[in-house]
Amino acid sequence: MNGLDREAFEQAKLKVLLKQNDPHGFGTLREKTVHAVMKLYYEPNEDYHEVPIEGYIADIYKDGRIIEIQNGNFNKLRPKLAVYLPVYPVTVVLPIPHHKWVVWMDETSGELSKKHKSPVTGNIYHAFPELYRIKQYLGHPNLSFAFPLVDMDEYRLLNGWSKDRKRGSSRYDRMPVALYNEVRIERTEDFMQVVPCELEQDFTVKEFARAAGIHRDLAASVVPLLMHMRILVRTGRRGREYLYEAAETYR
Numbered sequence: 001m002n003g004l005d006r007e008a009f010e011q012a013k014l015k016v017l018l019k020q021n022d023p024h025g026f027g028t029l030r031e032k033t034v035h036a037v038m039k040l041y042y043e044p045n046e047d048y049h050e051v052p053i054e055g056y057i058a059d060i061y062k063d064g065r066i067i068e069i070q071n072g073n074f075n076k077l078r079p080k081l082a083v084y085l086p087v088y089p090v091t092v093v094l095p096i097p098h099h100k101w102v103v104w105m106d107e108t109s110g111e112l113s114k115k116h117k118s119p120v121t122g123n124i125y126h127a128f129p130e131l132y133r134i135k136q137y138l139g140h141p142n143l144s145f146a147f148p149l150v151d152m153d154e155y156r157l158l159n160g161w162s163k164d165r166k167r168g169s170s171r172y173d174r175m176p177v178a179l180y181n182e183v184r185i186e187r188t189e190d191f192m193q194v195v196p197c198e199l200e201q202d203f204t205v206k207e208f209a210r211a212a213g214i215h216r217d218l219a220a221s222v223v224p225l226l227m228h229m230r231i232l233v234r235t236g237r238r239g240r241e242y243l244y245e246a247a248e249t250y251r
Contacts, residue, residue, distance in 0.1 A: 012040035
């Protein structure tokens with residue numbers, strides 16, 4: 001896995017789109033678009049895709065290394081990691097929507113709405129709710145991560161339970177538009193990059209959220225996981241809130 005390569009990303013995207021227009025191609029019914037593009041981006045040679053390893057199918061296996069592309073739900077990743085990590089270096093790739101535009105699809109008429117831009121800008125912090133699901137493996141020397149930040153269109157079905165059929169709706173597919181950036185985590189100490197440098201000793205979750213530019217609820221999932229990895233330590237209380245600071249190793 002080399003550094004950020006937007007041209008290679010565009011080539012992978014084009015190849016997937018051409019396959020989807022080919023009646024003999026796999027299309028989105030077999031494999032979701034973002035997953036397919038990411039797999040070609042990280043390994044253009046399809047001979048290394050979908051390789052049986054230790055009773056499971058690895059998304060990519062090449063030169064003794066495994067790459068797993070996840071669109072979410074890291075719960076499903078735990079059994080694979082339990083088998084793979086004692087033997088193979090594994091990189092988990094989680095594409096994070098950076099700028100996202102939502103398109104609503106009417107299942108009956110096939111009508112598409114105009115694009116509406118989501119007010120949320122995705123970043124590395126949005127990976128933490130998923131990372132929590134595999135927290136027992138964080139810090140394993142064979143585990144690394146890649147978090148590509150991808151601008152994308154998200155197509156959702158108008159099949160929800162609310163009056164406008166949007167709440168509780170199903171996501172049909174996501175179409176990658178552009179590769180904005182990528183965050184790599186090769187070792188535990190690399191997670192230190194998510195701790196805002198302007199934070200001083202003895203900060204609260206609220207102060208972490210403000211410095212990171214994220215919602216407090218998201219910060220409340222980030223800080224405990226950083227404590228679990230011994231990047232942050234709890235130092236006391238200020239009123240009703242706990243205080244934290246970087247562990248001595250990372251100061």
